[in-house]
Amino acid sequence: MKIYHNLSDFNKLNNAIVTIGTFDGVHFGHQKIIKQLVEKAKADGGESVILTFFPHPRMIIDPENQDLKMISTINEKAEILKSLGVDHLIITPFTRDFSNQIPEDYIKNTLVNNIGTKHIIIGYDHRFGKDRSGNLSDLKAAGLHFDFTVEEIMEQDIHDVAVSSSKIRQALLAGDVSLAADYLGYPFSIYGRVIKGDKIGRTIGFPTANIFVEETYKLIPGDGIYAVTVTMSLEPAQTNLAIDERSRNSTSVLDSQYSTFKGMAYIGQRPTINGMTRNIEVNIFDFNQEIYGQDIKMNFLKFLRHDVKFTGLDALKLQLQKDKENTLGYFKSLESE
Missing domain, CATH: 3.40.50.620 (HUPs)
Incomplete structure (x- = not known):
């Protein structure tokens, strides 16, 4: 095309x-x-x-x-x-x-x-x-x-x-990514660049990649935890790909040189640590490489729960462990279908 x-x-x-x-x-x-x-x-x-x-x-x-x-x-x-x-x-x-x-x-x-x-x-x-x-x-x-x-x-x-596009927007804002996928015919996704965060996730065993979405007009789903897949290149030469409006047209993150991982994403203001800004983060399962500056695609597959303020990081860690179990259970159910 x-x-x-x-x-x-x-x-x-x-x-x-x-x-x-x-x-x-x-x-x-x-x-x-x-x-x-x-x-x-x-x-x-x-x-x-x-x-x-x-x-x-x-x-x-x-x-x-x-x-x-x-x-x-x-x-x-x-x-x-x-x-x-x-x-x-x-x-x-x-x-x-x-x-x-x-x-x-x-x-x-x-x-x-x-x-x-x-x-x-x-x-x-x-x-x-x-x-x-x-x-x-x-x-x-x-x-x-x-x-x-x-x-x-x-x-x-x-x-x-x-x-209609308006129905899909309403579903996404409510966090209902499954309904949005039914309407779209494919999973809703976002493209973004991995940027440095405050690394709090690492201290509780759930390191996350913080995602910056350059296009301010892009709809971001409602706050909460989601089961996602993450697609990216692991080749250093492929970093900083096509983030601007024109150049990304020549490169697809669906091409064969890219790898896909399972994970769980978080969208919200991190109320447990009194966060002030809305963040998009993803904990990529079985993955420990540094990917700062990398462009990734994140497919939203299932809404897991709403954002909650916990009493502290220990309580948050316990919930994240349950979230991971639920996410892995979801992916296992897909494999058995």
């Missing part, structure tokens, strides 16, 4: 099969659309194109609202779309000027002149252009003039999936 960070970087195609959207999380509903797109492109001898936006339009249109967090970063989204067989991903910078285009100009300049759209697959409720005034009827009318066809994803088809 080829990735473009601006429409000006894209070379117009002769037969572009296109869909448009933010596709946050690329959940089951999105996947249905994208599979339709890829199949149509193959059937018509064309190339599949996804036009998406970054930042999320709501971040630009309503900048005062800082509550909106994304299920997937732009690079996580790209990795999933690549796995679905998409040919081209155009990541258009979403700006006020872009949002203020009248629908006619958006269709002519973006879809026709820049991309070369011959067929577009779009939801029945798709809106675009200034004040979201453009709709499906406008696209169909323009298609007659500019020689492209429009395929509508019917309301019933979308509702049958019963999945």
